[in-house]
Structures are given as C-alpha cells and as structure tokens.
Amino acid sequence: MACVVACAASLLPGTARAQAWNDQRTMSLVDLAIARRSAQLADTGLSDYHATAHGYLTFLAQVGAGYPDPPKVVRTDELAVEVYWRAPNQSKQRIVGRRDTLLLPTDIAYHRDHLAIVQNNFPGIIRLGDGDEVRDVPHPLSAAGREAYDYAVADSLSIRTVDRRWDVMMVQVRPKDDRLPRAVGAVYLDRATGSVVRMTFSFTRAALKDPQLEDVSIILESGLVDGRFWLPRRQEIEIRRTATWMDFPMRGIIRGRWDICCVTVNQRLPAQWFAGPEIVAAPPAQLKAYQFPGTILQSLPGDVTLGENDDVLKVQEQARELVRAGALARARLTVPSARSVSDLVRFDRNEGLALGGGIAHRFGDGLFAKARGRFGTGDHQWKHELSVGWQRASGAGVTLTARDDWRDAGVEPEASGLRNSIVAQEFGSDLTDSYRARGLSLVLDAGTAGGWRWALTLDAERQDALGLHARPASGTFAPAFAADPATVRRATLLATRPAAPGPFGSTVSASAAFGVEGATFEAGPSSGASTTFGRSELVANVERPFGSARLVLHTTAAAVLGPDAPRQALVRFGGPVTGPGYDLHQLWGTAGVSQRVEWQLPAGAIPLSLGRFGSLAMPVTVAPYAQAIWVAGGGAGSAAYGSLGVAVLTVFDLVRLDVARGLRGGRWSFGFDLTRDYWRIF
DSSP states (O other): OOOEEOTTSSEEEOOOOOOOTTOHHHHHHHHHHHHHHHHHTTOTTOOEEEEEEEEEEEEEEEESTTOOSOOEEEEEEEEEEEEEEETTTEEEEEEEEEEEEESSOOOOOOOGGGGSOOOTTOOSEEEEGGGTSEEEEEOTTSHHHHHHEEEEEEEEEEEEOSSOEEEEEEEEEEESOTTSSOEEEEEEEETTTOOEEEEEEEEOGGGBOSTTEEEEEEEEEEEEETTTEEEEEEEEEEEEEEEEETTEEEEEEEEEEEEEEEEEEOOOOOGGGGOSOSEEEOOHHHHHHOOOSSOHHHHSOSOOSSOOSHHHHHHHHHHHHHHHHHHHHHOOEEEEOOSSGGGTEEEETTTEEEEEEEEEEEEETTEEEEEEEEEETTTOOEEEEEEEEEEOTTSOEEEEEEEEEEEEOSSSOSSOHHHHHHHHHHHOOOOOOEEEEEEEEEEEEEEEETTEEEEEEEEEEEEEOOOOOOOOSSSOOOOOOOOOOEEEEEEEEEEEEEEEEOGGGOEEEEEEEEEEEEEEEOSSTTTTOEEEEEEEEEEEEEEEEETTEEEEEEEEEEEEESSSOOGGGSEEEOBTTTBTTSOTTOEEESEEEEEEEEEEEEEEEEEEEOGGGOEEEEEEEEEEEEEEEEEEEETTEEEEEEEEEEEEEETTTTEEEEEEEESSSOOEEEEEEEOGGGTTTO
8 A cells, every 4th residue: 555645645835936928938838847847648657546536516596786695505426436557547436336416406417537636647638528628628738738828927825745845836827818718727746857746727718618607616636645646636627608598597507526645556457347438337236336424514524615825726716807808898798687586577566567678788808788667557557777887797886777666675675576476366465665766876886896796876866655556365454665755965985795604603694775865855845955864884793503403693774964864765664574473664764783592403305206306305394583673763762672483394395484473463374385586586
C-alpha cells in the first residue's frame, strides 16, 4: 500500500509576488509543466495504479431574479467507483455502487463522464459532458495551449511533511482571445518538477456548447503517492444551466464531489482490463447491493458549494464574470416579460380580475427595455410600467422606470399572489392594502460588495387611494385602504443580503431600506401642507439546524422618523407573516418590531409514486412557533402583542398550512399558502 500525502498536509504562506503576464520566470515554469505532462505518460517509474473513488452528484434548482435564495436539492446520487490507470494513457473506471434520493420530481440523466473522475488532469483537448457541455478547449499545459493563453505567477504555498517540503506556485491562466473555446482559471505547479498539484478552471462562452449553460467550473486536486507521483485525490465540478420563463429566471445546478483514496501503484494490471469503453457499470443488482454507510442525505456533505478556498473562489468568479460579460454583450433578443404568475392574472378588491403581460428586449452591450401592462375588469383601468436601462455582467447598472400601478402599504407581503387571488375571489379575504402610484423611478444598482447588494432609488410620484371594484363569491371585502393623496419625492438606499453562512452554523438573509421622503398633501384637511420624514425597514431571516430539526428566526422592523407622514408610509403589522391571529395591518404606528421564533421538526413522510420520475417519500414537517409584536405611535400608543401557532409543511416543502391565535384582542386564524421561497414565482 502506497503512502499518500494530501495537498493540504501542511500549508505554509508563500512569499511569491504577482508577476507580469508571460514574463520569463512564469513561462519557464509553464514550459517545465508542459514537458512534465508529456513525459509523465512515458515515465517508466509509474506503470499503473488502482484507486477507489467515492462521490456525490447533486442536482439543485434555483429560481428568482438574481437567484437570491439557496438552491433546493432535487436529487442526490451517491457512487462508488473502482479506478484503474495503465501507462502510457489507458484508463478504466467501473461503477460498483450507486444509490439516489429524489426530493423533487425530475427525470434528469447525467452524462456518462460525470459518473466518474477525471484522469491525467485531462488530455491535450478538454471535453466535458461527453462533449455536449465543453468541447475543443486546448489544455493550458499543452503545446497548443501555450500559444492560446497568457500566464502569470500569482502566489505560492508550501506543502510540508515529516521529511520533505514542496514549493507550489499558483499560475493564473487567461485566454488571449476570449471569443474562442478556452479555459480560464489557475494551475498550481510543483516548482521543482512542474507537476500539476491542483487545477481550477471555468470556460469561455465559446467553449460552452449548450446555449443554456451559464458556466462550468472544475477543481482537480492531487496527492503525492510514494513521494514521487502526483495522482488524483479530490475533485469537484459544478455545471449551471439557466433558462427563462417569460422574464423569470430559473437555474439548474449539477454539483459533483469526489474523494479518491487507497491508491496502489505498479500492480501489473492486465492489459485486457482496459478493453472497451473507459467508464462501465456493474449490473444493476450489484449496484443496488453495494453497502454505503448511513443514509444518502446523512452522508451528503453539508457544504456542497464548489470551492472552499478564497483564491479558488476569486478565480472562478473572475472566469464566470468573463463568460457572463461575453454573453451579455452579444445577446440581442426579445422575450415575453413577467416577474411572476400574478403579473399575468390576479384578483383583488381594487380591480377585480386583472389580466396582464409584457415584453422585454436586450439590445446587446447590456442595454435593455421592458414594458408591462395589466387591465382590471372591475375598475376598467390600465396599469403600466415602462423601463429602460443598462446592466453590467456583475449586476451593476442603472434603470429608469415610468409607471402607473399599485403599491402595497406595509413592510412586507402577508401572502403569495396566488393565495391572495384565490382567497380574495372565493372568500372576500384580500391581504393587500394597495394604493395608486404614478411617476418616475431611477435605480442606481452598485452590484455586490461585502456580501450585500446595494442600490439607490430615487422616486417622484403621485399617490392616491383606490376604490372597491370587486365582489367575492362569498363573504364581504373590507373597505379599500384609505391612502392620503400626496405628491411624494423619495431617496432610498437599499441593501440586500442573499442567504449565506452566518455565525454559529446559521444561514442568514436580510434586506434593509433607509430613506428620506418629502410629501405634499393634495386633499383633505392637510391639503397643501408639506412634511419631510425618514423611513427605515429591516427584514431578516436566520436559520440554524440542530440535528434533523431547525430553528428559524424571522424579524420584521420599521420606523418613521418625523411628523405627519401619510397613512401609506406608516408601519403596519397584522396578517399571517407579521401578526398571525390579527386582522390585516390591524397593528400600526410610527415604529414597530415583529419577531417570530419557529422550531421545525420532521414528522415522518408520505410514500408517493411519480411514475417515470420514480418513487419517493414526501417529507412532512411540523413547525410550532411564537410571535411577539410591538408597535408605538399608533392609535393605542405603545403596545405589545403576541401570537402562538403551528404550521405543517409538506409537498416537498412547497405548501404550508397554519393555525394561529392572537393572544391580545386577536382571533383564531387558518392559512393555506405556498412556502415563502416560492412567492417570487406566484
């Protein structure tokens, strides 16, 4: 049994400074690595080797503008593979174990080469996905690649074992022409021998053969065997595909993670073992009988994101931005436009049944224009929104919008658009307090910095109350929201943090707004009077797993600083999100906080057959919760309220059923809605 030295055995900080592109020192190291790769195939010191590989292939889905939410696991496959290699370049891999867990309906089929590892750090021409994903890319450490790429030494690190130390140089790689099929990333080379210790690559747009591919990134790490052979130790791959329904983006992600161990060299492997296809599988019965430890979800690594080191993440993001920039600059297309299903059809008490749609056009070089419209069959009025703008590949840009549409009072929505339309139409329960807003909006988006996305919004609009123009199938609507007619000028700084790792093993997401508004009242006792005030909002969500259970904390806070703000600018709580067990926006004032504490517990599963998609156990989660609400500056002065409730989440965490009771002047409430992850769609 050979001794394997992992790359991360002992990493010491390096002293190398960033070099100029293609300087003599860098090119000498690159030439040594190219020669080493060519000679390694004929190195009589390594005649063959055998190893075992254990890996996961995970398919995830992500939806929404900017993909703000963590991706949802749809399916996970766990694989065990026997790996064989024989000089000069023969490779054979045999899949001996495979099991999968389906969490959402899908019939995804993986390419054959995703079911095994990459041998020899790729041949001279790189292919992935059997050539359907990446094809015809010159390897950066090949004779053809030397003429196709620029190189620069960026950093160094040291690997130390008991009796030896290796100096490893990080060499950045970029294409001379990013319009051709090329790799982008870095190679880590042993300075003494030129051997490849690690490779991290993404690819240019021209290298991605599927037009729906957003990017393909790969990490290959090697370990030292017998003190002389750098052989595969760890590998990761991530493939992202994007599509758009109307103007609503969707992303599918395949993540592969492999650990290779138990390497033995020079075993005189028979030549006949390497006949036939490179990757084969044992019979289905043998694959199923393979004994994996635990359940697949228990053994799946908690961190399935690609790249754990800061330098790798930087290289991948740089490569992805190059790919996105190229795609954005060349894209010229016209598509239907809708932010959600509710843009197409909705029902509420102000306009009755409303039908709408839109169109978007990209002119190339980041320029775009969008137009959306909607007609209410109850109020017989058109609502519209026209936007023009420019956006960089990073997401930064500027957008000018002219609109005549509805806004909703309150800090955050109390229900999904789909749920609100159904319940409003059938039972007269409309969980929106809408008012009319006509004017211009300028958004200056600065992109992402420090994990937050920053934007400045400048608004100038006329706000008016709406009337009641619909009748439900049963029940009676509450009166229309009595907004104050006013001309408003507003500047707002918006900060959004998508879900990301937080302290103590938690996941944190948040959005905050800080604004200054000037309002001139246009009707009523205060007609002609003006006021200036500040308004701030914070919505934060913290989740922390404890074994199979999960603690969820949801915070909503807002404050108005200044006198005589219009009714529509006040802080309003009440409804399934901010005040379960209380009527819509029953609790209002100039400042308030609503805090929910929820404990989610698995409560079994419901067996379900999905035909050709396979069968699965549909999990059921029970979530008791408590909510504390405090408001000040309203009709009741400063007051505290509370709620107790319990929810059941099921249908792949798509549906949530709630029962809650308001503890101070509240009532019993019963709710049925989609979980919040899907509100952006519906």
